[in-house]
Amino acid sequence: MEQMKNNFKSSAGMFAIAGTLSMIIGAVLWGSTGTDLWATLATNDMKNYLTKLPEAKTFLVLNTCFWVLGVLLMGVAIQLMSKLSRENIIPATLARVVVNAAVPVAIVSFVLMVSLAITISSDNIQNSLLFATNIGWIGARLDDIATLSIIGFAPLFLSISGHNIWIPAWLRVWGFFAGLMGLLAIYGILVPDAYFLSFTILPVGLGWMIASGVVLIKSKD
Secondary structure (H helix, E strand, O other): OHHHHHHHHHHHHHHHHHHHHHHHHHHHHHHHOOOOHHHHHHHOOHHHHHHHHHHHHHHHHHHHHHHHHHHHHHHHHHHHHHOOOOOOHHHHHHHHHHHHHHHHHHHHHHHHHHHHHHHOOOOOOHHHHHHHHHHHHHHHHHHHHHHHHHHHHHHHHHHHHOEOOOEOHHHHHHHHHHHHHHHHHHHHHHOHHHHHHHHOHHHHHHHHHHHHHHHHHHOOO
């Protein structure tokens, strides 16, 4: 029985680490394109953004594939982690509800954002500015909401539910900090000039996922 539980923990940990690494690879691919939809929306410079998309399309498609894979893997990890905390059913259930809602939202946001690179050509940029701005805004905001949910609020709820069960004190504090960064990200969504605040959750939340994965893989009953 103990061996089965340890295997369960190891599986949850491996899913968490694999999902996070997939998200990081996707982010590196996205960064290599030189396109930044969030900055574009903040500066209202959609025309310049669209002119960069044809050359960046291949990397943006690859980036989207890694992000979809990453969010699915992290979703599985959070589901498994929540089942380690049956004694604290309310926060564990909240973690599951959050991730069940956020994963499909994330995938929709990824598809919406990459659709700009696929559906808009250099010949119809001028006629597509309003459409691209609307689609880009929806995609970016959905991505923000999904991100703060999966690596902000889910770690917070897991840190509460797993306290004295599998979450050590230092990781619990880290989880509360991730939740705080989730609240800060909400402010970044609501205030256009503070859009960069929605990115502050990334190192904290992704770091928590890796750290929790290592804790689970190394833990023995």
